[in-house]
Amino acid sequence: MCCAAGKDSGSRADRLSVEASMPSSRIVFLFSLTCALAVANVYATQPLLESISASLHVSPGIMGTVVTATQTGYAIGLLFLVPLGDRFDRKKLVIAHLLLSVLALTAAALAPNLITLLCAMLLVGLLAVVAQLLVAWAAMLAAPGQRGQVVGSVTSGIVTGILLARFVSGTIADMAGWRAVYLTAACLMLLISLVMAKVMPATATQLPRTSYLSQILSVFQLFITEPQLRKRGILTLLIFADFSMVWTSMVMPLSAMSLPHTQIGMFGLAGIAGALAASRGGLWADKGMGQRASGLALALLTLSWLPIACLQVSLLLLVIGVIMLDFAVQTVHVINQSLIIAGKPNAASRLVGAYMCFYSLGSALGGIAATQLYALWGWYSVCYAGAFVSACALIFWFGTRQS
Template sequence: MMLILALTCAVAVGNIYFPQAIGPLLATGLDVSPDAAALVVTATQVGYTAGIVLLVPLGDRIPHRTFLVVLLALTGLALLAAGCAPALAPLVCASAAVGLTTVAAQIVGPLAVSLVAPEHRGAVIGTLLSGSTGGMLLARTFGSTLGEWLGWRAPYLVAAVLALLLATVLALTVPTTTPASRQSYPALLAEPLRLLRTERELRRSCLYQATAFAGFSAVWTCLAFLLTGPGYRLGAQSVGLLALVGGVTMLCTPFAGRLVDRRGPDPVNLICLLGVLVSAAVLAVGARGGMVGLVAVTVGTLLLDIAMQSGMVANQARVYAVRPDARSRLNTAYMTCAYLGGSAGSWIGAQVWGRAGWWGVCALTASLAALALVRHLLTPYAAVTRGRER
């Protein structure tokens, strides 16, 4: 069951990323400029953000099996529409629909942790995140290779078949679950904000992930500038090859999950935040250029990826334990904060690059990790203070 759910995460997340690899093929096939073709990727990402906000809270209202089957079926139909689009405008609309509906991974998490004992939740979250990471990494290779062979429509059509097949498999295998809430849809949409106000552990997890993801996004946004600049003079494809190194993370997140089960999320968060700090120091050596710099960049990005993803395992384990009856709404608040942090990190990273170069980007990543680390180290003191006030 968990392998099927991990595969579901991989396929759902992959639908967000494979369009990034076929932009040039889209531009040529539809006879539009590269900038216009990039609207397809933007529409997919905007749709995904909207799906997290508008659809994921319904995971507490609709039985998981029904919701997952409907989402995957709609994703499959949207992918079919994209693959058959005659022009750019219909393709952009279909891509937005793909992004909106391919949020199955955010529904699978609450479902999976409800199927296992509390002492195994970390391992389950790690396994699912491993599937999501695999989907993210392999989707670009899948999209570019298939697109080169058969044209830009082929990745959409194959992805549609995979989504519809998974919908059928999940309809036959996912156990029946009882909805955790009977609230109206407007009340469900408002609940994530209320939970952010009232649940301290949720806010703490959101801070940790938003800062780590912001640093991660800043580094990857500026990495292409570094590798194609005078220090290295490599092609843009070098960034894609470097991203494949992150496949090691698929092996690390299940281990992080088991560690969360044994020790709790706080020690794992501490290790991960320290890991982000160390990765920033290693990445800074990349400013030297040459072979030494390239090794430092490779090791640093790998360490950063492992620290960020393993931290997510710890944070989600903490979030899901806050209120078992509101896991989808908690996940909505958490993922929204994480993506906002990543978006802000990309923008700030680009601004810092223009003013301070690679050193500045590494300093930004270290500063964000230090902010979260200070908050983490003050947590025991804050707990003692609240106990005295009571």
């Protein structure tokens, strides 16, 4: 009887421990909203490329460098800022990123020439990695059996930010010009930083106070010691190269069809399927279905380029293709994060930072390649290249699925 009572009290303690480690729905929503605003700063530029080109008197063929500068800053932040989440109070770190983002966005809004804009966007990308700090923070707060679901919920905020960024930035640009987009973003980042400071408690340091250099070197060590990170990282590089190729270059043929910024931005709303996939992908990972779901999503990604290629024939087919592409990309993305964090949760920030380097590199390469391909050979060349990259991702998954 005493044993039974002991077992009951033990099981109750276990349940309470799990429940205590679960972030509340309010905290998950705050994390998702902050991620949405941070990531929106990276993608808000894409519908504005033509306006920025005309305003700053820059050739459209090199406007992809604005996207590349942002993604380069993001990559630097992933390597040198995100790992600090395993060492310092995450609340202070997040708020510092948000406040510095306000300054960077204001500089972008006031940029008088392309060089200044590129420098400002480099900083915007650098500080937007606060989203990855929040993903790692949420993963640490969640119980192991619910980690994928929580990561998926927070990632759905990132996806929402990506798709709303295009729509909202296009609408604001039509009403007040492209500079107003960045001023608005600066105000929103300031507001969310104040909310975060009021709502979130301070967090304990996760690791011994090792030197900054040791912390950064440990990120590179993860590339060597964690095979799951390498495999999933390569998949991420390929799928986000695809993602960037379509979203960076799509504005050009749509603009050539005389569509205003608002209508171009509305195509981003088709990506709501990506937010749905982000919330479902984590559940599939928690249930042990991540590998199978990854393969099916990559096959869907490859097929998505068929309707996307019909942009100049049917906008409805384009929407269908975008839905397919966003759903596939975000499914694989969430599963990837869930799997790599599950292997070593105490290094969540460093793992996410290392993993997202592949994302940033793929996005940068996809963006610059797509704008150059479109300038040289038109929309169909972008679609052929995108389909080829998707097929490579599917083949790579097939070859490594058992290892």
